[in-house]
Amino acid sequence: MTLRFRPVADQGLMVEFDHSLNDKAHRAVLALDKALAAQPFPGFAEAVPAFVTLLVRFDPLVTDHPTVQVHLETLLCAGLETVLSPETHRILTTYDGPDLAEVARLSGLSAAEIVALHQSGTYQVAMYGFAPGYAYLSGLPAALHIDRKPAPVRNVPAGTVIIAGGMCLITTLTMPTGWWRIGRTEAKVLTGNPDRPFAFAVGDNLRFEATP
Amino acid sequence: MSAALEVLHTGPHVTLQDAGRPGLMRFGVPASGPMDRKALAIANIALGNPLGQTGIEVSPAGLTLRCTLGPVSLAIAGGGFQVALNGVVGGSWQVLTLQADDLLQIRPGPWGTWCCIAVAGQIQSSEWLGSAATHGISGFGGGALQKGQILRIDQPRQIAARNIPCPIFCRPRQHLHVTLGPQDHLFAPETVATFLSAPFRLTPAFDRMGLRLAGPSLAPEAALGIPSQGLTRGAVQVAGDGVASVLMADHQTTGGYPKIATILMDDTDGLAQLRPGQAAHFTEISPAQAISLARQRAESFRRYLTSLAAPSMT
Secondary structure (H helix, E strand, O other): OOOEEEEEOOOEEEEEOOOOOOHHHHHHHHHHHHHHHHOOOOOEEEEEEOOOEEEEEEOOOOOOHHHHHHHHHHHHHOOOOOOOOOOEEEEEEEOOOOOHHHHHHHHOOOHHHHHHHHHHOOEEEEEEOOOOOOEEEEOOOHHHOEOOOOOOEEEEOOOEEEEEEOEEEEOOOOEEEOOEEEEEEOOOOEOOOOOOOEOOOOOOEEEEEEOO | OEEEEEEEEOOOOOEEEOOOOOOOHHHOOOOOOOOOHHHHHHHHHHOOOOOOOOEEEEOOOOEEEEEEEOOEEEEEEOOEEEEEEOOEEEEOOEEEEEOOOOEEEEEEEEEOOOEEEEEOOEEOOOOEOOEOOOEOOOOEOOOEOOOOOEEEEEOOOOOOOEEOOOOHHHOOOOEEEEEEOOOHHHOOHHHHHHHHHOOEEEEEEEOOOEEEEEOOOOOOOOOOOOOOEEOOOOEEEEOOOOOEEEEOOOOOOEEOOOEEEEEOHHHHHHHHOOOOOOEEEEEEOOHHHHHHHHHHHHHHHHHHHHHHHOOOOO
16 A cells, blocks of 8 residues: 545645555545544544545635644654444345346356345445445455446436445436446435434445345 | 515526534534624624624525514615616615515626625524525525415514615625635645636526636646545536636535635635636745634624624724
8 A cells, every 4th residue: 555645726625545445455544534533633624435545624714734634644644543433234136127037148157147146245334425325335256257247228217236346336316327227216315314413434244125 | 573575576596695504514513604694693783683693695596575564773884786666776785675566686686696685684494404494405594485376474673774885805806815725735736826816707607505706727637537525615626637626515525626725814805706708817925824714704794793783983
């Protein structure tokens, strides 16, 4: 891993643990994110965890890039706690997605095998992005890794379970998507509960289970 | 006591906005809030409101309101819009009072793209995650205005009519300060030099999420994207075809296009006020200069707001 701090105008620092996807860098992102939440610096605004980067935003009227970098380096040097404490969420899913047949053709599996394989994975919330509550879930079994569609499908409803590349996602809004629709769930990522508006924290685990 | 405004005409991107909901990007939620953040703050302060109180952001689509229950005062700031009260034409940058049956028409005028209306009173609106700022693609928050909608205003007040001075820092800004990166290293040095020397133009492809620029191609050396990472308002991201876009209030919170540079936050308000076809030039500053400039700009703005809040003190 090559650690770099890259300035982002007067808004923050991009902490880049590596330039390409890897698990070690992602664990470091989650660990620094957790340490920063426990020990924020004066002027800390927010941290945005992603696959191999943590965007740390700050108030330029209170602090500056070198001060924030020293704080982050101190946290990193102190040795980040590698024991994270993720919750595990069960997601009841009805596997009747309109793309199951095409996913079967592309993967060479039967629909039943796809459903069983999808439930066999332990997924992790790698990051949120794209739209409110869009949690990118890593951990999709390799046999289900399929490139996204060449063109998006419109009006995909909220609660659709979709896969593409190595990722799985539960949609939260009616939106176009080029990912493959394999099922749907009643589980709400946008909970509507002001005390916990988002169902998952970054780093949490998910298990999908077919509705009986 | 209440007042009411009926929406007679509106169009795309005319929304309720407050100061926004910062701090939730880790959940995929951008801050939203006004495209020109100073405009809403100025309109609110002109009425004695808190800086970030819920107001209306008007796009080039314009807005027509009829006061169905009054009186209530409004302040309008941002852009050079045409503001007609019962057919008598004035401009943005004024405080006015609507009586029952008064008609207020707001149309694009000589300059600018966005104006904000603050209300002396509280607009009743739905909130999402503690803010009435409308998030465009979801419609969460106060929402886009709809024709026929009645805006109810609690505790309306009347404020003496006056003009609001339009400060120079609220004019459209064509010279934009940037720090390079966070992915300038993925571009050839000649491409970075082109970015910093060539004029770019705004295009008609703009909304609350961002603005597409026209200019020389800025294709990165490595055609591949980067692992998706956090984004900010003001990021200049370059798609695989070499076309640059600037992210604005409702931007996606993460993305995999490389960012050649990031615009000083304060400059993004003036950028929002440019119109399609107008030129934008980028000037590199160091991170330390960005901090220093941000502090100078904040201090100027604070002084302006202080004088606006106490107009009789000279």
